[in-house]
Amino acid sequence: MGIRTGEQYINSLRARKPEVWLGGRKVEDLYSEDVFKQPIHEIAKLYDMQFDPEYQDKITHMCEETGERVNNAFLVPRSHEDLMARSRLFETYARATFGLMGRTPDFLNVVVTSMASNSWFLDKYNPDWSVNIRNYYRHIRDNDLFLTHAIINPQNDRSKASYEQKDLFTHLGTVKETKDGLVVRGAKMLATLAPITDEVIIYSFPGFQPGDERYALAFAIPIDTPGLRIICREPMQDGKRSVFDHPLASRYEEMDAILAFDDVSVPWDRVFMYNNVEAANSLYPMTGIAQQPAHQSGVRGYVKLAFATEVACKVADSIGVDGFLNVQNDLGELVQAVETIRALLRVSEYEYEVTKDGEYRPAPAPLETIRGLLPKMYPRAIEVMQIIGAGGLLMSPTGADFENTELRPDLDKYFGGREGVSAEERVRIFKLAWDLCGEAFGQRLLQYERYYTGDPIRKRAIFYNQYKRKSKFEMAEQALKDTTKPEKNLI
Ligand SMILES: Cc1cc2nc3c(=O)[nH]c(=O)nc-3n(C[C@H](O)[C@H](O)[C@H](O)COP(=O)(O)OP(=O)(O)OC[C@H]3O[C@@H](n4cnc5c(N)ncnc54)[C@H](O)[C@@H]3O)c2cc1C
Numbered sequence: 001m002g003i004r005t006g007e008q009y010i011n012s013l014r015a016r017k018p019e020v021w022l023g024g025r026k027v028e029d030l031y032s033e034d035v036f037k038q039p040i041h042e043i044a045k046l047y048d049m050q051f052d053p054e055y056q057d058k059i060t061h062m063c064e065e066t067g068e069r070v071n072n073a074f075l076v077p078r079s080h081e082d083l084m085a086r087s088r089l090f091e092t093y094a095r096a097t098f099g100l101m102g103r104t105p106d107f108l109n110v111v112v113t114s115m116a117s118n119s120w121f122l123d124k125y126n127p128d129w130s131v132n133i134r135n136y137y138r139h140i141r142d143n144d145l146f147l148t149h150a151i152i153n154p155q156n157d158r159s160k161a162s163y164e165q166k167d168l169f170t171h172l173g174t175v176k177e178t179k180d181g182l183v184v185r186g187a188k189m190l191a192t193l194a195p196i197t198d199e200v201i202i203y204s205f206p207g208f209q210p211g212d213e214r215y216a217l218a219f220a221i222p223i224d225t226p227g228l229r230i231i232c233r234e235p236m237q238d239g240k241r242s243v244f245d246h247p248l249a250s251r252y253e254e255m256d257a258i259l260a261f262d263d264v265s266v267p268w269d270r271v272f273m274y275n276n277v278e279a280a281n282s283l284y285p286m287t288g289i290a291q292q293p294a295h296q297s298g299v300r301g302y303v304k305l306a307f308a309t310e311v312a313c314k315v316a317d318s319i320g321v322d323g324f325l326n327v328q329n330d331l332g333e334l335v336q337a338v339e340t341i342r343a344l345l346r347v348s349e350y351e352y353e354v355t356k357d358g359e360y361r362p363a364p365a366p367l368e369t370i371r372g373l374l375p376k377m378y379p380r381a382i383e384v385m386q387i388i389g390a391g392g393l394l395m396s397p398t399g400a401d402f403e404n405t406e407l408r409p410d411l412d413k414y415f416g417g418r419e420g421v422s423a424e425e426r427v428r429i430f431k432l433a434w435d436l437c438g439e440a441f442g443q444r445l446l447q448y449e450r451y452y453t454g455d456p457i458r459k460r461a462i463f464y465n466q467y468k469r470k471s472k473f474e475m476a477e478q479a480l481k482d483t484t485k486p487e488k489n490l491i
């Protein structure tokens with residue numbers, strides 16, 4: 001089939017009945033559920049872009065294996081141009097959602113592409129596993145599927161390993177093998193957008209110890225597999241708020257969920273590994289599933305930071321405060337942050353690596369630097385927005401107020417901005433800002449930037465340790481050598 005339309009995505013969603021729990025009840029019809037309606041349409045728009053002549057060649061390509069048109073997320077990069085083709089896809093999808101939706105289909109499709117194209121390392125453990133992941137890649141590529149993932153254990157007692165938790169199956173683990181496959185039980189988090197996806201893939205960050213065998217597993221199943229329960233967090237909005245009042249929260253809410261597996265059967269052909277601590281710990285380093293998706297999240301994070309910066313600038317301009325030195329200093333800092341991320345992305349794309357199998361990967365150090373900087377830069381952009389918008393952020397009337405003819409003259413008089421900025425224009429700008437910096441929706445966006453890639457503190461520590469392993473500290477050694485020379489040799 002190859003690329004599918006938004007309508008095809010929606011139709012397949014409507015044909016499924018995953019077990020989704022929301023606010024204490026089972027959702028009967030996902031598509032009619034207010035909270036999911038708009039996000040479903042935002043994802044559908046991305047699918048439709050694949051058929052739009054303006055975007056088609058930017059975000060899709062002809063698959064060599066099938067001769068069908070497929071999304072660039074499924075492209076195994078074999079040249080610098082391929083890397084840039086992916087970059088164009090990431091930026092096109094990110095711009096379509098202002099970088100506010102982190103887990104658009106491209107993210108996990110890139111993960112699976114990387115796993116499949118580097119699956120050879122699994123052969124030494126079980127050749128079926130690498131065959132399975134490659135077939136799975138073909139399946140999602142040729143059906144243009146949308147995946148969620150859950151790679152973290154629920155936060156129960158982080159001071160203990162999985163096998164030491166109160167119940168052996170608090171964290172997701174293998175219960176038994178059958179002739180048809182594995183039976184798995186327990187929970188995994190934090191599956192963003194799970195209710196409105198086609199499939200879920202389970203794997204884990206490295207860090208397994210002996211004793212963790214039953215938890216060292218990776219597999220993928222349809223999201224409506226019997227026994228899989230999707231427990232949604234409290235929604236950040238009810239899905240009925242007006243686009244005028246909540247221009248972003250009403251459209252880009254990404255639901256997050258815990259996945260509880262109640263003796264779920266995973267067919268053998270969907271098992272990518274199990275019962276193997278060494279294989280599970282090798283998954284990240286051997287497959288590039290840190291590097292390739294970091295390219296997507298770097299581009300998306302760049303667009304999101306640039307968007308937040310533009311909104312902060314519009315807030316300042318609309319009330320005439322951007323002539324003040326302190327405001328210019330803060331806004332200049334945000335623009336420099338955006339430029340820093342843009343530059344890091346370009347460095348990662350131009351100083352690419354080529355694996356021994358000829359796969360092109362963006363350079364890891366600049367991408368890891370983005371991962372280290374964005375969790376500080378994005379919250380700072382939000383803080384600057386709050387500081388510049390000040391009391392006005394809390395003082396926006398509603399769209400309904402603007403429609404009231406008795407009230408309207410007062411609104412036009414008291415809510416107008418600087419010369420040339422009408423009341424409605426100023427209020428609209430402030431509402432954009434409030435969704436980002438005041439609403440629960442905006443707080444989630446901030447938490448996402450802090451944690452989407454794991455704990456930023458431990459990530460930075462790993463980054464430093466890798467630097468230390470590689471670096472010979474040559475300049476420092478040279479300077480030390482110079483100062484140990486006898487004084488007479490120094491000029
Ligand atoms: C909005 C959002 C969306 C997300 N979407 C997804 C998704 O789609 N799929 C997915 O799989 N994951 C997703 N994540 C989850 C993300 O991967 C985790 O939040 C992240 O890895 C951090 O893990 P944690 O939340 O369990 O925090 P913890 O690991 O529990 O950390 C809690 C605190 O304790 C400290 N801490 C914990 N353990 C240690 C230790 N051993 N040493 C030192 N300090 C420690 C941390 O520094 C931190 O301050 C998402 C997260 C967010 C916030």
Ligand SMILES: Nc1c(O)cccc1C(=O)O
Binds near residue numbers: 151289294452
């Ligand atoms: N955060 C990630 C994820 O959830 C899956 C795969 C990779 C990453 C990452 O940031 O490296």
